[in-house]
Each structure stands twice: as C-alpha cells, then as structure tokens.
Amino acid sequence: MSDPLLSVEDLHVYFRTDDGVVKAVDGISYEVQEGKTLGIVGESGSGKTVSSLTALGLTRSRGSQISGKIMFGGKDLVAMSTDDLRKIRGNDVAMIFQDPLSSLHPFYKVGWQLVEAMQAHRSISRKASRTRAAELLALVGIPDPKRRLDSYPHEFSGGMRQRAMIAMALANDPKLLIADEPTTALDVTVQAQILTLLNDLQSRLGTSIIIITHDLGVVAEIADDIAVMYAGRIVERGTAREIFKQPEHPYTWGLLKSIPRLDSPRGEELVPISGRPPSLINPPSGCHFHPRCPYVQDSHKQIDPRLEPVASGQAHAAACLLEAPVRERIWSGLREGRDIEALQRIAASSNGRAASGAGQEPASAAASSPPPSVDLPEEQT
Amino acid sequence: MSENLIEVRDLVKHFPIRRGILFQRQIGAVKAVDGISFDVVKGETLGIVGETGCGKSTTARLLCRLMDPTSGTVEFDGRDVFAQKGDDLKALHRDMQMVFQDPYSSLNPRKSVGSIIADPFVIHGLYTGKGERKRRVQALMDRVGLNPEHYNRYPHEFSGGQRQRIGVARAVALEPKLLIADEPVSALDVSIQAQVLNLLRELQRDLGLTLVFIAHDLSVVRHMCDRVAVMYLGKVVEMSPSDELYHEPRHPYTGALLSAVPVADPDGSTSERQLLTGDVPSPANPPSACRFHTRCPKAQELCSTDEPLLERKGATGVAACHFPLTDEEIRVRLPAALTRNGGQPSAVSSASADASVSSESSASSSSSSSSSST
Numbered sequence: 001m002s003d004p005l006l007s008v009e010d011l012h013v014y015f016r017t018d019d020g021v022v023k024a025v026d027g028i029s030y031e032v033q034e035g036k037t038l039g040i041v042g043e044s045g046s047g048k049t050v051s052s053l054t055a056l057g058l059t060r061s062r063g064s065q066i067s068g069k070i071m072f073g074g075k076d077l078v079a080m081s082t083d084d085l086r087k088i089r090g091n092d093v094a095m096i097f098q099d100p101l102s103s104l105h106p107f108y109k110v111g112w113q114l115v116e117a118m119q120a121h122r123s124i125s126r127k128a129s130r131t132r133a134a135e136l137l138a139l140v141g142i143p144d145p146k147r148r149l150d151s152y153p154h155e156f157s158g159g160m161r162q163r164a165m166i167a168m169a170l171a172n173d174p175k176l177l178i179a180d181e182p183t184t185a186l187d188v189t190v191q192a193q194i195l196t197l198l199n200d201l202q203s204r205l206g207t208s209i210i211i212i213t214h215d216l217g218v219v220a221e222i223a224d225d226i227a228v229m230y231a232g233r234i235v236e237r238g239t240a241r242e243i244f245k246q247p248e249h250p251y252t253w254g255l256l257k258s259i260p261r262l263d264s265p266r267g268e269e270l271v272p273i274s275g276r277p278p279s280l281i282n283p284p285s286g287c288h289f290h291p292r293c294p295y296v297q298d299s300h301k302q303i304d305p306r307l308e309p310v311a312s313g314q315a316h317a318a319a320c321l322l323e324a325p326v327r328e329r330i331w332s333g334l335r336e337g338r339d340i341e342a343l344q345r346i347a348a349s350s351n352g353r354a355a356s357g358a359g360q361e362p363a364s365a366a367a368s369s370p371p372p373s374v375d376l377p378e379e380q381t
Numbered sequence: 382m383s384e385n386l387i388e389v390r391d392l393v394k395h396f397p398i399r400r401g402i403l404f405q406r407q408i409g410a411v412k413a414v415d416g417i418s419f420d421v422v423k424g425e426t427l428g429i430v431g432e433t434g435c436g437k438s439t440t441a442r443l444l445c446r447l448m449d450p451t452s453g454t455v456e457f458d459g460r461d462v463f464a465q466k467g468d469d470l471k472a473l474h475r476d477m478q479m480v481f482q483d484p485y486s487s488l489n490p491r492k493s494v495g496s497i498i499a500d501p502f503v504i505h506g507l508y509t510g511k512g513e514r515k516r517r518v519q520a521l522m523d524r525v526g527l528n529p530e531h532y533n534r535y536p537h538e539f540s541g542g543q544r545q546r547i548g549v550a551r552a553v554a555l556e557p558k559l560l561i562a563d564e565p566v567s568a569l570d571v572s573i574q575a576q577v578l579n580l581l582r583e584l585q586r587d588l589g590l591t592l593v594f595i596a597h598d599l600s601v602v603r604h605m606c607d608r609v610a611v612m613y614l615g616k617v618v619e620m621s622p623s624d625e626l627y628h629e630p631r632h633p634y635t636g637a638l639l640s641a642v643p644v645a646d647p648d649g650s651t652s653e654r655q656l657l658t659g660d661v662p663s664p665a666n667p668p669s670a671c672r673f674h675t676r677c678p679k680a681q682e683l684c685s686t687d688e689p690l691l692e693r694k695g696a697t698g699v700a701a702c703h704f705p706l707t708d709e710e711i712r713v714r715l716p717a718a719l720t721r722n723g724g725q726p727s728a729v730s731s732a733s734a735d736a737s738v739s740s741e742s743s744a745s746s747s748s749s750s751s752s753s754s755t
Binding site: 043044157158159160187188189190191192193195196214215216217218220221240241244245254255256258259260261262263266268269270271272273274276277 | 432433540542543570571572573574575576578579597598599600601603604605623624627637638639640641642643644645646647648654656657658660661716
C-alpha cells in the first residue's frame with residue numbers, strides 16, 4: 001500500500017483544568033489513505049473531535065499538552081509553527097463542523113465568506129474567486145448559485161447551510177476533509193442528501209475524508225475504515241466490513257446491539273451498555289471499559305490492554321483482554337440473541353483456563369506498554 | 382379490548398404571524414397542525430414520526446392540553462380535553478403525563494431530585510404524611526433505576542441518561558393512563574438510549590400504560606411502537622401498524638424516509654436510494670392540495686388540485702395519496718433489509734424513477750428557496 005495521506009502516531013492531548021488533567025486523547029494512532037474515508041465512532045467525550053481538531057492545531061492553548069505525531073505530506077502537524085499550520089488549515093486540510101448555523105458568519109453574505117476562504121490562501125482576483133465560488137455552490141447542489149452568493153446564511157435552510165459549509169471547505173481543493181458530525185443537526189432525508197453528496201464529491205475529486213460521528217448507520221454508509229473510540233483511546237480499528245460483521249471489542253458489540261435497527265426483527269430486546277462513560281480525569285484502572293463491560297474478569301481491572309491485531313498481519317485490531325476464540329464465541333452468541341449471563345459464563349470459564357496456562361501473556365503485554373510519557377508539570381494552576 | 386383511550390378529530394393549530402407595533406394585525410399563520418384525526422387504543426404504543434417542523438411536538442402538546450387548539454376536539458377516556466376547567470382539568474392531567482426531550486432544561490436545577498419527583502404528589506395533595514411521600518418517591522427512584530439514596534441530590538449531579546430517568550419517574554408518579562414521550566432519547570448518547578427505551582417498555586408493561594411516542598428516528602420508532610403515524614407539514618400522511626408501515630409503505634413520503642435511513646450494515650444499504658430533493662416547504666405557506674406534491678417523485682397534476690384523503694391503501698393501513706407506491710416500487714426503494722423478498726433492483730424502473738426525481742429537484746427547491754427569502 002502506498003504511503004498514507006495522514007498518519008497519526010501515538011497522539012496524546014491533555015487539558016489542564018481546575019479539576020485535574022483531562023486526558024481527552026490518550027495515545028491513539030490511525031492512518032488515512034488517499035481517496036479513502038475513515039470513520040471515527042464514539043460517544044460524546046470519547047475524544048473523537050479533539051483528535052481531529054488537534055490535526056488542525058485547534059486545540060493549542062496554554063492549558064493543553066499535546067504530544068505524538070501527526071504526519072501529513074511529510075510534515076509533522078504537531079511540531080509545526082502556528083504560522084505554517086495556518087497555511088495548511090483550510091487549504092490542504094479543511095473541516096466541516098457539526099452546526100452549520102453557528103459556523104457560518106451571520107453577518108456576511110455566503111459568497112463573501114467563500115471568497116475570503118480562497119483569498120486567504122492564494123492570490124486570486126475578486127472576480128475570478130466569485131466565479132469560482134458560484135461553481136462551488138453549483139458543485140454542492142445549491143440551485144441558482146450566482147444569486148445565492150448574495151444570500152445571508154439565515155436565508156438558507158439547514159441542509160443548504162451544510163452544503164455551503166462543504167463548498168467552503170472544498171474552496172482550495174483540500175486533500176483531506178474532516179467532517180465532524182456533519183449530519184447530526186439534520187433530518188434523515190437531508191442527511192441522506194449530504195452523505196450522497198460527500199460520496200459523490202469523493203469519487204469525483206479524490207479527496208480523503210475523516211468523518212466523525214456517533215451514528216453507526218452513517219459510518220456504514222460512507223466509511224471504508226472505522227476506528228471506534230472510547231475514553232480517549234481507539235478500542236477497535238478495522239475496515240467497515242470487519243467492524244460490522246466481525247466486531248471484536250465488547251464496546252463495539254454494545255454499540256451494535258444497543259441501537260434499534262431497521263433490519264433486525266421487531267421487538268428484539270435491546271442490550272444496553274450499563275453505566276455511563278467514564279471520567280477522563282480519573283479513568284478506570286486497567287481496561288478503561290471494564291466498569292461497563294459485562295464480560296469483565298478480575299485481571300482486566302489491572303491490566304491495560306493494547307490495541308493488537310486480531311490475527312497476525314491483519315489491519316483489524318482490538319484492545320481487549322479476552323482471548324480471540326472467546327470473543328468469537330461471545331459475539332456469535334450475541335448475534336443469536338443468547339442471554340448475557342450465558343455469555344458471561346463463557347468469558348469466566350475461559351478465564352480460568354487462561355489463568356492456569358497462558359496467563360502470563362497479558363501481564364507481559366501490560367508490562368511492555370509503559371504509561372504515556374507525557375511530562376505534566378506539577379500542579380501549578 | 383380495543384377501546385380507544387384517545388380520539389382526535391380534525392385537530393388544527395395555527396400560530397398567528399403578526400406584524401405592527403401597537404395595533405398588531407395578523408398577516409398569516411404557521412399551520413403547525415392542520416386537520417389531523419386519529420385514535421389511540423388503550424395499552425398500545427402509537428408512534429408519530431416526521432421531520433423537523435411537521436407538527437409532531439405541537440400534536441403532543443395539544444393532546445395533553447399544554448396549549449389550546451384553533452379548532453378540533455380531543456377526547457380522552459370519554460372526556461373532551463378542551464372543555465375541562467379547574468379541578469376537572471387537574472384531574473385530567475393526572476391521567477396524562479409527558480416526558481420531554483431535553484433532560485437538562487426540563488428539570489428545575491434548584492430543586493432536589495426528591496422534591497422534583499414529589500411535585501406531582503404535592504400538586505394533587507397525595508400521600509400527605511412526610512415519611513410516606515419520601516417512601517413513595519424512593520420506591521419510584523428504585524423503579525426507574527436510580528439509587529434511592531440520591532434523594533437529596535440536584536439534577537446537575539446526574540448524567541443525561543439519569544436525568545431522563547428522573548423525568549420518567551416524575552411522569553409515572555401518578556400512575557397515569559397515558560404517557561406522551563416527546564423525543565425522549567434524542568438528546569442522549571447512543572449507549573444510553575437503549576437503557577431509557579428499555580425502561581419505557583418495562584414501565585408500559587408493568588403499569589399498563591398507553592404510550593404516544595414521538596421521534597424522528599425511524600429505527601427507534603419501529604422498535605417501540607405498535608402503530609405509526611407519519612406526519613408531513615401538519616398532516617398525517619400515512620398511518621399503519623408498524624410491521625406494515627416498515628415493509629409496505631404506501632405513501633411516497635414514507636418510502637423516501639425509509640429509503641434515507643442509514644443502515645448499520647455495509648452490505649445492506651438501499652438497492653436504489655430514493656433521495657428527496659430540496660427542503661420541507663414553509664408551514665406558513667404550504668403547497669396546495671397534497672402538501673408533498675412539490676417533492677414527490679410520483680406527483681401528477683391531480684396532486685396539486687385535489688387533496689388526497691386518508692384512505693385504506695395497504696392491508697390495514699391508511700395513506701393520503703392519489704398514487705400510492707406499488708409493490709415493485711417498494712422493493713426497489715427500501716433498504717434491502719426491509720423488503721421481505723430480498724429486493725432485486727430492476728435497472729429500468731430505478732433509472733426512470735431517478736430521472737424524474739432529479740428533474741423535479743431544481744424546480745421544487747428553487748421555488749421553496751424563493752418563498753423562504755421573501
């Protein structure tokens with residue numbers, strides 16, 4: 001495979017707050033291939049937005065600690081100066097935000113905002129940029145684009161605003177488009193329009209896309225690869241097919257089984273994930289998911305699992321201490337709708353065997369993954 | 382058994398648009414709900430789905446008389462909801478309770494959870510002994526899965542899902558006959574939604590509640606409801622038992638909604654997605670006759686002159702459409718997972734349907750945009 005367009009390596013983003021250090025992103029790595037779409041899935045507070053904001057340098061502040069690498073076109077976006085980063089932001093890497101009403105300036109006409117986005121990065125005449133702006137609006141499917149250049153954002157409907165945001169993001173032919181919950185504020189019919197538009201644009205322009213969402217349906221529609229985030233970490237990573245057909249992490253199972261789906265039999269009992277997302281200031285010991293995991297074993301409370309390939313040589317990886325054959329049995333049981341207790345027994349019985357035989361292995365895995373080496377200054381604030 | 386708890390007849394709610402400073406004159410009306418009729422059978426769950434602004438929340442508020450209608454009647458258990466006054470109205474409200482969408486703004490931040498849940502008892506003067514009231518509240522908290530020891534905590538100390546449980550506990554405190562849930566899970570995280578949905582189903586089973594469940598998420602509605610009403614611009618366009626609605630939608634709008642739902646399965650997406658173009662027209666100035674005709678892929682001249690009535694189109698369901706979807710069209714448009722016989726897309730019909738949709742698009746969306754900018 002060719003070099004990835006964007007590769008994130010062991011990224012940590014910590015924020016100092018009055019309550020303590022929030023470990024918003026805690027050592028994640030992922031890659032985006034050229035022309036492909038990566039979906040990042042997670043609940044609110046799982047760090048999915050922070051990881052992509054950091055790629056654009058938008059989390060830089062006095063209270064934040066960023067370490068790791070974000071390689072884009074041979075340069076490290078984390079180490080780059082703010083001025084250099086500004087040349088990339090909105091140019092090679094562009095972003096679409098969740099709420100199109102609050103991310104468009106209410107005071108300026110849409111055309112003006114598009115022109116500004118272009119003139120910020122290249123010397124282009126006003127006239128030429130206006131023509132291009134009209135082309136962009138046409139590209140994203142806004143009817144009568146020439147006239148709409150002179151509209152204000154409030155004259156657009158929600159779906160049209162999001163189209164205008166996409167047009168603005170595409171103004172400088174970015175190589176990478178980061179879409180943060182681009183359809184969450186929209187109705188299903190409009191959501192389908194926007195997703196189709198993103199798919200179309202990608203096949204026409206070859207742009208890579210990172211789409212951040214909590215909606216598994218959306219990523220299934222659009223993403224080639226998926227990373228599932230929980231409490232600041234990636235707990236599972238694989239192709240869309242692998243994640244939906246052969247998920248390996250109990251959290252992914254939970255997400256898949258807790259949402260009513262159109263294609264599951266009606267009246268099927270939902271299996272909620274108990275409890276709630278953990279605090280990122282004092283994350284649980286061991287596996288961060290253990291307080292909510294139905295298959296937790298005592299050892300999981302101490303050992304911090306690493307993201308490891310499911311089978312050697314595979315890109316599909318999961319951070320779970322259960323052994324692969326056990327996970328396979330539990331997932332097939334879950335799919336058949338067997339009750340949780342029976343599945344918990346599977347996990348428990350296998351743990352007994354593991355303790356006598358291969359119990360050494362997870363311990364050594366934990367030992368070889370030292371705690372993140374971010375130097376946090378002692379409480380100063 | 383099939384006794385109606387609620388009978389809604391020709392319910393209309395128009396919000397006036399006024400202009401002028403001192404002498405305000407009405408220059409128009411937002412037709413939020415424009416003549417809907419339906420029944421809710423005792424013990425069932427009726428779902429109401431639709432896009433933003435279709436009037437589903439207004440309907441909910443009218444049902445339990447949080448606002449008065451422009452015209453029309455709602456009968457609840459034989460009583461005319463809009464004719465009740467004073468103590469009668471209070472007694473009526475005891476039987477109908479509501480769970481709201483936003484668990485953050487629907488709980489008073491300055492009251493402890495115990496007193497929030499006890500409020501219905503205070504209002505209706507029940508369980509006057511102090512110890513008794515507290516016991517009741519704690520039993521309720523236990524029932525909805527909250528720790529009864531958190532009696533004295535304040536709403537900000539709880540997470541979104543727990544707050545929604547508080548809202549549910551308050552709503553079922555008086556053991557109402559009817560529970561109206563207006564988007565009860567849309568503000569919650571995905572992993573939490575199932576907890577609240579399961580709780581609502583459990584309570585319904587245990588307390589024999591009738592549930593009116595309002596949501597925009599079609600998968601959630603299918604999971605929860607026995608019957609579903611689809612609303613578009615203040616009208617009910619289709620109403621069917623869940624299984625029928627999701628497998629054999631007759632109204633093109635229902636077909637389009639189902640077609641638009643992303644399916645969490647990389648292989649299972651729609652064989653031929655039918656995309657609606659443009660936006661929902663303004664309810665202040667809705668299209669003539671069939672309100673969907675400006676965006677409908679099957680619209681013909683008749684649709685803009687004659688308003689279709691809700692009539693039986695499927696096995697038992699009703700739809701308001703002159704040209705309901707045929708079996709063939711259903712097969713092509715719905716996600717493969719929903720069509721019972723797999724759904725082999727036929728290239729010819731899907732291509733022609735596509736063409737008609739896209740030619741429709743520019744005309745309808747430009748007309749809707751021009752109406753919004755004036």
